[in-house]
Amino acid sequence: MRTGSRIGSLLVxxxxxxxxxxxxxxxxxxxxxxxxxxxxxxxxxxLAGPLNYVGVNPQIECELPQPSQ
Structure with missing residues (x-):
């Protein structure tokens, strides 16, 4: 079981x-x-990793709330 977790960790x-x-x-x-x-x-x-090389181009739009005055 330890070998499996090592391989999994290496892949991540x-x-x-x-x-x-x-x-x-x-x-x-x-x-x-x-x-x-x-x-x-x-x-x-x-996080997308190798998917970037097959056409994935993630773009995120976000706006933080402004503090009240």
Whole structure:
């Protein structure tokens, strides 16, 4: 059972590394201000992993509520 969990952990790690590479190739890590939408897009791109290379291009739109005055 331990071998199965090691293989599973390795697969998840490789999946996330591929997603991070895809996000870097799209220029998501290169400076600028970070908004809710850009942070969410980076996270979803990393979670999509290798699916980025078969046409998945996740984009997230979000707006944070403004504080009352």
């Amino acid at each position: 790690l490789v999946w996330l590394v591929i997603g991070a590479i895809a996000a870097a190739q799209r220029g998501y890590f290169s400076g600028g201000d970070t908004s809710c939408a850009s942070a969410a897009t980076i996270a979803v791109t990393i």
